[in-house]
Amino acid sequence: MIEIPARRGKAARLAAGQSVRVVNTYGSQVVDTWAFVRDDMREFMSMEHTRIFISRLIPKIGDPLVTNHRRPILTLTADTSGGIHDTLVAACDRWRYELLGCVGYHDNCTDNLAAGLAELGLAPPETPAPLNLFMNIPVLDGNRIDALPPISTPGSHVTLRAELDCVVAFSACPQDMVPVNGANMTPTAAHFEILG
Amino acid sequence: MIEIPARRGKAARLAAGQSVRVVNTYGSQVVDTWAFVRDDMREFMSMEHTRIFISRLIPKIGDPLVTNHRRPILTLTADTSGGIHDTLVAACDRWRYELLGCVGYHDNCTDNLAAGLAELGLAPPETPAPLNLFMNIPVLDGNRIDALPPISTPGSHVTLRAELDCVVAFSACPQDMVPVNGANMTPTAAHFEILG
Numbered sequence: 001m002i003e004i005p006a007r008r009g010k011a012a013r014l015a016a017g018q019s020v021r022v023v024n025t026y027g028s029q030v031v032d033t034w035a036f037v038r039d040d041m042r043e044f045m046s047m048e049h050t051r052i053f054i055s056r057l058i059p060k061i062g063d064p065l066v067t068n069h070r071r072p073i074l075t076l077t078a079d080t081s082g083g084i085h086d087t088l089v090a091a092c093d094r095w096r097y098e099l100l101g102c103v104g105y106h107d108n109c110t111d112n113l114a115a116g117l118a119e120l121g122l123a124p125p126e127t128p129a130p131l132n133l134f135m136n137i138p139v140l141d142g143n144r145i146d147a148l149p150p151i152s153t154p155g156s157h158v159t160l161r162a163e164l165d166c167v168v169a170f171s172a173c174p175q176d177m178v179p180v181n182g183a184n185m186t187p188t189a190a191h192f193e194i195l196g
Numbered sequence: 197m198i199e200i201p202a203r204r205g206k207a208a209r210l211a212a213g214q215s216v217r218v219v220n221t222y223g224s225q226v227v228d229t230w231a232f233v234r235d236d237m238r239e240f241m242s243m244e245h246t247r248i249f250i251s252r253l254i255p256k257i258g259d260p261l262v263t264n265h266r267r268p269i270l271t272l273t274a275d276t277s278g279g280i281h282d283t284l285v286a287a288c289d290r291w292r293y294e295l296l297g298c299v300g301y302h303d304n305c306t307d308n309l310a311a312g313l314a315e316l317g318l319a320p321p322e323t324p325a326p327l328n329l330f331m332n333i334p335v336l337d338g339n340r341i342d343a344l345p346p347i348s349t350p351g352s353h354v355t356l357r358a359e360l361d362c363v364v365a366f367s368a369c370p371q372d373m374v375p376v377n378g379a380n381m382t383p384t385a386a387h388f389e390i391l392g
Contacts, residue, residue: 048325057341068289070291088247088253096266127264140338142338143252
């Protein structure tokens with residue numbers, strides 16, 4: 001099991017056919033997730049392409065996640081978390097925390113993506129909208145969105161199968177100013193393991 | 197009034213304080229819309245940042261549209277179209293039409309963005325998810341999405357005020373294989389005018 005340290009990013013290479021199991025170790029940690037095609041990172045998992053491909057906001061077991069070239073790059077093959085994830089909301093960034101009133105630097109998922117990839121000698125071509133695993137952003141009346149604590153439980157997990165050789169990146173979201181990582185607003189570590 | 201020709205893109209520079217009125221001339225034409233900061237086009241209107249900024253999927257009159265640095269770049273100041281627009285769905289691209297069974301080249305909003313900007317000597321740093329004016333993508337049960345004809349009417353329009361010096365780009369969506377541009381699937385021209 002590989003740790004995604006609290007408030008930090010981590011990336012790994014996957015060959016097509018391998019899977020990654022992402023574990024919500026302590027139960028209420030959002031894990032921002034990205035995937036880039038290994039040979040050309042300008043092709044990457046895209047939420048705005050995936051939503052229309054699967055005709056839903058939240059992928060369910062069996063659904064593909066597609067790239068900005070509309071090719072399946074990951075498939076959601078298992079999910080014990082309750083099935084609530086988010087595709088609507090940008091990765092947090094320094095501007096998000098400035099708007100929330102934070103003075104000085106705050107860890108953020110955008111920088112974590114870059115740092116996680118940098119450990120592999122890679123750089124993101126841009127910051128795609130992430131698949132926010134375990135994040136609970138309900139759409140209330142077909143329009144209004146809210147930001148609630150996750151419904152996932154300790155040890156619950158999601159499995160994603162690589163359909164292309166790719167690089168996956170994760171950020172254990174450092175959001176501690178609104179309750180997206182649980183009502184006590186304390187970011188934790190999460191873990192992943194590569195299968196197959 | 198400046199024409200956005202059927203199936204084509206068009207761009208224009210706006211100074212902060214100016215507005216652009218986008219007219220759905222024939223009533224059922226989707227207009228993909230982008231805005232880039234003039235001094236640094238890597239900062240641009242971002243749907244994934246806007247949704248969480250305004251806590252809704254669809255902007256209403258008075259709502260700002262923010263950049264990937266979370267700064268308001270446009271404000272929706274008037275809307276006679278019925279208020280149905282889309283922020284969920286990627287611009288169409290050649291892969292979209294390939295998946296729909298099109299053989300050979302099909303006009304698409306992604307290429308139209310690039311072509312519209314090229315007329316001004318500019319290039320997009322990437323293809324941001326667009327604000328799809330007049331596009332009717334309902335969220336049916338907090339999750340499922342559909343693609344329906346617009347509810348807008350001939351001559352109905354939207355006004356967007358520039359909050360920053362910016363370049364706006366439009367594409368009269370060439371989608372003629374699913375009914376997002378009306379039940380008869382016939383893309384038309386649209387128009388815009390710069391105010392103030």
